[in-house]
Amino acid sequence: MSRRSLHTPAPSPSRLRARIDRARAAAAAADTDALLIAPGSDLRYLIGQAGGSFERLSALVVPAGGAPPALVLPALELAGFSDVPFDDLGVDVVTWVDGQDPYRMVADLAGRGGSVKRVAVSDTTIALHVLTLRGTLDAEQVLAGPIMRELRMRKDxxxxxxxxxxxxxxxxxxxxxxxxxxxxxxxxxxxxxxxxxxxxxxxxxxxxxxxxxxxxxxxxxxxxxxxxxxxxxxxxxxxxxxxxxxxxxxxxxxxxxxxxxxxxxxxxxxxxxxxxxxxxxxxxxxxxxxxxxxxxxxxxxxxxxxxxxxxxxxxxxxxxxxxxxxxxxxxxxxxxxxxxxxxxxxxxxxxxxxxxxxxxxxxxxxxxxxxxxxxxxxxxxx
The missing domain is CATH 3.90.230.10 (Creatinase/methionine aminopeptidase superfamily)
Known part of the structure; x- marks a missing residue:
């Protein structure tokens, strides 16, 4: 994923927040405890920026329960999200630096809404992150595509x-x-x-x-x-x-x-x-x-x-x-x-x-x- 998608026009904060709310509800309806959204078009759909997919983990954690969503992000990537109105979206930002364990951060954030039995992972998440997360988070992993497509198929x-x-x-x-x-x-x-x-x-x-x-x-x-x-x-x-x-x-x-x-x-x-x-x-x-x-x-x-x-x-x-x-x-x-x-x-x-x-x-x-x-x-x- 290149960085060309950064700093480009995004929907209003109210529209983005409505999308996040619908994603949370769709996850709950699919009997899924959290969405783990990797950089890419799904992330852009939800927060207005696509980010980039690299060896360092970035993920938007959207619990199906009442806990707020959180973007786990390498500290060195934070500047690329300067245009995202996180406060208006109700999204926490959790940064990490080399030497810390971002997979444990994601696992802990996914569990803020309670026990975690199933998480839905973006279809395009690279294998490095999927497999490492599998060893950290004791939960069934399914594809987020069937949930996200229901949000994205019908254009407004x-x-x-x-x-x-x-x-x-x-x-x-x-x-x-x-x-x-x-x-x-x-x-x-x-x-x-x-x-x-x-x-x-x-x-x-x-x-x-x-x-x-x-x-x-x-x-x-x-x-x-x-x-x-x-x-x-x-x-x-x-x-x-x-x-x-x-x-x-x-x-x-x-x-x-x-x-x-x-x-x-x-x-x-x-x-x-x-x-x-x-x-x-x-x-x-x-x-x-x-x-x-x-x-x-x-x-x-x-x-x-x-x-x-x-x-x-x-x-x-x-x-x-x-x-x-x-x-x-x-x-x-x-x-x-x-x-x-x-x-x-x-x-x-x-x-x-x-x-x-x-x-x-x-x-x-x-x-x-x-x-x-x-x-x-x-x-x-x-």
Whole structure:
């Protein structure tokens, strides 16, 4: 975890305190005695700062009972949390220096509300801390993800506004992509220009950049390479990153350098457009997440490309690029207003070319709001 997330806009103290209170109640409802929140997006959600994950232990201890939460922190990291209004949040700060035992501090704080039989630990806590804590705190350890996802899956109005801002920023970048793509340039060179544009358009950084040209477009998680883009190539550009408020963009469009050299591109791409459109139209409250995946998959399968759609249709987005809920087979979670996620079917012809269309959408009270507005068609770059 880098330090880029420090000293960035945070929700008001009252909103953060309400989140902490809901986390405490959710822990109690899950028959869990305390949450142990490591640095990362869960910590940022609760106190407005993500901190950093290092060999020294940092953890927010949130007892399910009446004892106040406490942030256990190496003393040398305290300055990085100077913007956090701990008093307003009702959070104690307990610092430690090298030579002291922070694991015992966490164990003692977790037990301030009474006996401790079960604690929920952040999903991303590094093994060094999980295993050392296991030897100190005699309690069952479970993942905090199922508890935290219930708090984070449904975005409030301010979070949705931030996601709209992020989507508009990445749309402006995609509007600039045709001026950067041309035959003779490498994927890496194009990617470097896109990274600069992502920051120029309002992000704090480029979290990820995929420029998959020709056969590289058939690899959904391709990055960039030294491959020289050629005339006739189909190029998948999947880009995103956080804005200062911490919320992320993620949007994919597919381009062609002149008319595509592969004879099946236009017909296949028309299938992909229908699939993405059908999946977005299927979004509404009460529909299971799996139905969004099925809606995208049906036109692709009917056209004979089912085996070439090799990933889920979408993932939630917020303070993390990938978070709950996931649009995939077997996930019967009913969609609810405020849920935000990607809709991104793809068709991939290994060794030849690939294509993907991705928008971020938000479930509304009676339907769906797509946040990305760039055209979905294959953009031919002359």
């Amino acid at each position: 109005g301010d979070e949705i506004a931030a996601l709209r801002t992020a989507a508009a920023a990445i749309d402006r970048v995609h509007a600039r992509v045709p001026s950067l793509l041309r035959a003779g340039r490498t994927e890496a060179a194009v990617g470097a220009d896109i990274a600069a544009a992502i920051v120029e358009e309002g992000h704090t950084e480029a979290e990820f950049i995929i420029v998959g040209s020709g056969p590289n477009g058939a690899s959904p998680h391709h990055d960039v390479s030294d491959r020289v883009i050629e005339a006739g190539d189909v190029v998948v550009v999947d880009i995103g990153g956080p804005i200062p408020e911490g919320y992320n963009s993620d949007c994919t469009r597919t381009y062609s350098i002149g008319q595509p050299s592969q004879p099946d591109v236009l017909d296949t791409y028309a299938v992909l457009e229908r699939a993405q459109r059908a999946a977005v139209r299927a979004v509404r409250p009460g529909v299971p997440a799996s139905a969004i995946d099925a809606a995208a998959r049906e036109p692709i399968t009917e056209a004979g490309f089912g085996e070439r759609f090799i990933h889920r249709t979408g993932h939630g987005i917020g303070l993390d690029v990938h978070e709950e809920p996931y649009m995939m087979a077997g996930n019967d979670l009913p969609l609810e207003p405020g849920m935000a996620f990607s809709v991104e079917p793809g068709i991939y012809h290994e060794g030849r070319w690939g294509a993907r269309i991705e928008d971020i959408v938000v479930v509304t009270e009676d339907g769906v709001e797509p946040l990305n507005t760039q055209p979905h068609g294959l953009t031919v770059v002359e």
